[in-house]
Amino acid sequence: xxxxxxxxxxxxxxxxxxxxxxxxxxxxxxxxxxxxxxxxxxxxxxxxxxxxxxxxxxxxxxxxxxxxxxxxxxxxxxxxxxxxxxxxxxxxxxxxxxxxxxxxxxxxxxxxxxxxxxxxxxxxxxxxxxxxxxxxxxxxxxxxxxxxxxxxxxxxxxxxxxxxxxxxxxxxxxxxxxxxxxxxxxxxxxxxxxxxxxxxxxxxxxxxxxxxxxxxxxxxxxxxxxxxxxxxxxxxxxxx
Amino acid sequence: xxxxxxxxxxxxxxxxxxxxxxxxxxxxxxxxxxxxxxxxxxxxxxxxxxxxxxxxxxxxxxxxxxxxxxxxxxxxxxxxxxxxxxxxxxxxxxxxxxxxxxxxxxxxxxxxxxxxxxxxxxxxxxxxxxxxxxxxxxxxxxxxxxxxxxxxxxxxxxxxxxxxxxxxxxxxxxxxxxxxxxxxxxxxxxxxxxxxxxxxxxxxxxxxxxxxxxxxxxxxxxxxxxxxxxxxxxxxxxxxxxxxxxxxxxxxxxxxxxxxxxxxxxxxxxxxxxxxxxxxxxxxxxxxxxxxxxxxxxxxxxxxxxxxxxxxxxxxxxxxxxxxxxxxxxxxxxxxxxxxxxxxxxxxxxxxxxxxxxxxxxxxxxxxxxxxxxxxxxxxxxxxxxxxxxxxxxxxxxxxxxxxxxxxxxxxxxxxxxxxxxxxxxxxxxxxxxxxxxxxxx
Ligand SMILES: Cc1cc2nc3c(=O)[nH]c(=O)nc-3n(C[C@H](O)[C@H](O)[C@H](O)COP(=O)(O)O)c2cc1C
Numbered sequence: 001x002x003x004x005x006x007x008x009x010x011x012x013x014x015x016x017x018x019x020x021x022x023x024x025x026x027x028x029x030x031x032x033x034x035x036x037x038x039x040x041x042x043x044x045x046x047x048x049x050x051x052x053x054x055x056x057x058x059x060x061x062x063x064x065x066x067x068x069x070x071x072x073x074x075x076x077x078x079x080x081x082x083x084x085x086x087x088x089x090x091x092x093x094x095x096x097x098x099x100x101x102x103x104x105x106x107x108x109x110x111x112x113x114x115x116x117x118x119x120x121x122x123x124x125x126x127x128x129x130x131x132x133x134x135x136x137x138x139x140x141x142x143x144x145x146x147x148x149x150x151x152x153x154x155x156x157x158x159x160x161x162x163x164x165x166x167x168x169x170x171x172x173x174x175x176x177x178x179x180x181x182x183x184x185x186x187x188x189x190x191x192x193x194x195x196x197x198x199x200x201x202x203x204x205x206x207x208x209x210x211x212x213x214x215x216x217x218x219x220x221x222x223x224x225x226x227x228x229x230x231x232x233x234x235x236x237x238x239x240x
Numbered sequence: 241x242x243x244x245x246x247x248x249x250x251x252x253x254x255x256x257x258x259x260x261x262x263x264x265x266x267x268x269x270x271x272x273x274x275x276x277x278x279x280x281x282x283x284x285x286x287x288x289x290x291x292x293x294x295x296x297x298x299x300x301x302x303x304x305x306x307x308x309x310x311x312x313x314x315x316x317x318x319x320x321x322x323x324x325x326x327x328x329x330x331x332x333x334x335x336x337x338x339x340x341x342x343x344x345x346x347x348x349x350x351x352x353x354x355x356x357x358x359x360x361x362x363x364x365x366x367x368x369x370x371x372x373x374x375x376x377x378x379x380x381x382x383x384x385x386x387x388x389x390x391x392x393x394x395x396x397x398x399x400x401x402x403x404x405x406x407x408x409x410x411x412x413x414x415x416x417x418x419x420x421x422x423x424x425x426x427x428x429x430x431x432x433x434x435x436x437x438x439x440x441x442x443x444x445x446x447x448x449x450x451x452x453x454x455x456x457x458x459x460x461x462x463x464x465x466x467x468x469x470x471x472x473x474x475x476x477x478x479x480x481x482x483x484x485x486x487x488x489x490x491x492x493x494x495x496x497x498x499x500x501x502x503x504x505x506x507x508x509x510x511x512x513x514x515x516x517x518x519x520x521x522x523x524x525x526x527x528x529x530x531x532x533x534x535x536x537x538x539x540x541x542x543x544x545x546x547x548x549x550x551x552x553x554x555x556x557x558x559x560x561x562x563x564x565x566x567x568x569x570x571x572x573x574x575x576x577x578x579x580x581x582x583x584x585x586x587x588x589x590x591x592x593x594x595x596x597x598x599x600x601x602x603x604x605x606x607x608x609x610x611x612x613x614x615x616x617x618x619x620x621x622x623x624x625x626x627x628x629x630x631x632x633x634x635x636x637x638x639x640x641x642x643x644x645x646x647x648x649x650x651x652x653x654x655x656x657x658x659x660x661x662x663x664x665x666x667x668x669x670x671x672x673x674x675x676x677x678x679x680x681x682x
Contacts, residue, residue: 027460051453056390056461071450072457076390091444095388110444114385116429132443133385135429152439154429171437173430230434231417 012041019046023053030080033059049089054082057099074101077118093120096137109146112139115156121210128165131158134175140210150175151187159206161215169223177223178203180215186223193224274506275414277339277595277605278565279407279498279543284515286498287549289662290655291671295643302640309636310646313560315537316398316467316490319459323490324376324398324467327356328632329560329647330550332567332624333495333541334380334400334471336362338415338424338436339502339595340568341612342369343620344604347571349373350617351624355632360400360562362502363413363438365427366392373617378469381458383412384438386428393462398491400469401455403442403480406499406542409473409513413438414503419598421607451487459488469493474514474542478522485527485536493562494523496542500565502605503596516542516553518665524557533557534648547634554635555650556666570627571620572602 016026026044033040040061047053051070054063057080065073068086078097087105096115103111106124113129115137122130122139128146131139134153144162151167153175163181170187176199177190186192195218203217252258266274295301302309316323332352337345339362346369352359358376365387366379379396381388393399404410415424415436425432445454455468470484471493484492496516501509520540527533540553541562553561565573574582576589581601585592595605603614639647642654656671657663663670664677 023460024464028463031463052457052460055457058390071453072444075457076393076461078390090450094444095385095390097389113444114388116389129443133439135385151443152437173434227434230431 012039013043014039014041015043015045017045018048018050018053023050026053027055030054030057030059030061030063033061035059047086051089054080057082060099068105077101087124088122093118093137096120106143107141111141112137115139117156119206119209125162131156131175134158138206138209140206140212142210142212144181147184148187150177153177157202157206159203159210159220161212169225171229172223172225174225176202178220179223180220183221183223189226189229190223191226193222195220195222275503275596276506276509276593277500277502277504278509278593279500280510282510284498285517285659285661285665286515286543287517287552289517289658290552290666290668291658292548292551292555292638292642292654293656294641299643301643302645304637304640307640308645309639311632311636313537313648315469315539315560318490318532318536319464319488320398320467320490321463321465322397322467324358326358326376326560328628329554329635330355330544330628330631331357331378331539331560331562332359333499333562333564334360334362334378334402335564335568336364336415336502337367337370337427338362338364338386338419338607339605341603341606341615342367343612343615343617344568344571345370346373346617347615347620347624348567349377350621351567351571351628352376354621354625355628357628358397361396363415364424365389366396367427371395373621380471382438383440383442384428384436385443386436386438390461393458393466396466398467398469399458399462400471400493401451401458401489402471403451403484404471404473404475404495405501406473406495406497406513406516407501408504408508409475409497410440411504411508411512412440413501415596419596419607424607448483448487451483455488467491469539471495473497473499474516474519475512477514477519478526481523481526481538482530485530485532489536491537491539492523492527493539493541494519495562496540498543499541500568515665516540516544517662520553520556520558521665521667527557534559547631547636548638550631551635551638551647551650552655554647555654556652559648566627567624568604570624571604572615572623573600573604575602578602 042063044065047067049070053069053073055075058078060079063082065084070089072091074082074093077099079099081100083102088103088107090108091110093101094113096118098117100119102121107122107126109127111126111130112120114133116135120139122141125143126145130145130149132151134156137156140159147165150169154173160179164183166184167187169190200217313329353375359374360378378398380400382402417433467490469491470489472480474496497513537559539560540558544561578601598606600606603611655668
């Protein structure tokens, strides 16, 4: 890179060192951005497992977090691009509305919980309850996911390149689940479903957006709701 | 000698009374438990079992209509940059759009706004009408997270993290398919016509340590402006209050077992949770033990009907009360003018509680476009404001008689109890004695 260009991009980038700067300053700076400004490049160093890093973003900013974060990183993100160059604690990108969140390492439980839009990419593994109560978010996990993932998932897509733990998709509504490896067990009302051309197409698009190479959509199986628990029926009570 | 057996009237069992027998037959016929709205219908110790002492030689009263008796309350003074200022200590409890019709929600907002108090969203999110018609609106953060989004968080005046409800501590909810209109389905990201479960636990936190981080996240998202309430059902009020305070709540909302619900199993409503009366003193004790009484505000709900109930809750240490059922009645719920239609539904005005079925003749607990036309939001809002005014005047009348120039100056010493149970629960002396159960000196 040309030296002058490099200096320019460094100047445009705002660095927050959480070892010396309170978290409040970072989040309020993120919230203070007016629509249409250029000053949208943020770098967070020494996150040291802080909670609620880069939450409530509502502008198309770019945030690079150099290290691992605690709970609820990028919570309720609406339009930002947040990359964690480390691992993330529980509830990363919870209730995301739009934008992109990428975790280079692993994610703890409840990743993408209740997310309503946007894309969450986890390059490592995700723990239990990944995509719990998801409401439109797309989640791509390069590794494996833990038990009770996509519990009560309402809509959106969960793509897993590795394996899924116990009770995948328990009490699922209309979220669509794609798993390439093994599924330890399916939860109540979750079944394997036919992979139709439209699913392969969507899967290819999601893999592409998540930076996945050399993996074909045909390698996945699709899981979804049997829709038997949609309206209460006493004869299904044993399913609970 | 002929023996003549004198007539003895048929005797019904107290244990197997008519209602119990009918319930057994209903269960046998249908194979499904009863789901209904409203709160417990059994009699439990309540505010009716307490009386105010009034002023006498040792205390002097304030002049009615002349000397001021302040009713204002500020909520969220602990951390929030923008605490809520209310003119009266009676708020409107969270009731969901979905359970209630749009016009009913609008009426609640209008009535609360005229009265200078707040109203609260519910399971199902915030509607523009509700935001528009409520000067002060509390936005509920529920386990289901239906409709949850950061824009609504920011346009709310306070945030209420709902852990539980008095009608069903430990239970989730269910909005049955017949009440899911296109709009309700859309707000909840679910297909139309299917039953919508509301989870009983939050999806992304468990326990008080997580809750502390969750509250911190919500504060960060909203730049520490909004008061954050934590609502719990009346189960273990001492510990729940202490843990909510520890987790960083600005306000604790405590809902006793009489609290209403939109739809829950009857067995749950009638058998789980503690009466409102029994919840207040332990919660206040927790606040006092932590040095937080009046710093973290306490809102009490569950069966509040009048200014007397309000005054009693405040005398026991609450900062404010919330009403659900009473507000619905004020805007027209269970009105005898629809008696013919209640009869057709196999019930009678005053007993109608099948709110989950969406056939409410009063147009309140329904999504049926024709039925909901029956609620005129302006007139109904006016009725709610009238009712809140009466409640406030009643509470002031009592407070003045006790010599108090602010409702918050009411204290347990102003009360006595009519029953041993109420004396024990409220920790105020049994009338005519200086003793209550649990107090030494027997
Ligand atoms: C129709 C209806 C719907 C309700 N919906 C909710 C809700 O969405 N969230 C919640 O926390 N409580 C809900 N509640 C409970 C109220 O917020 C409140 O705790 C209760 O009604 C207070 O008791 P009261 O009805 O005796 O005044 C609902 C109550 C009713 C009657």
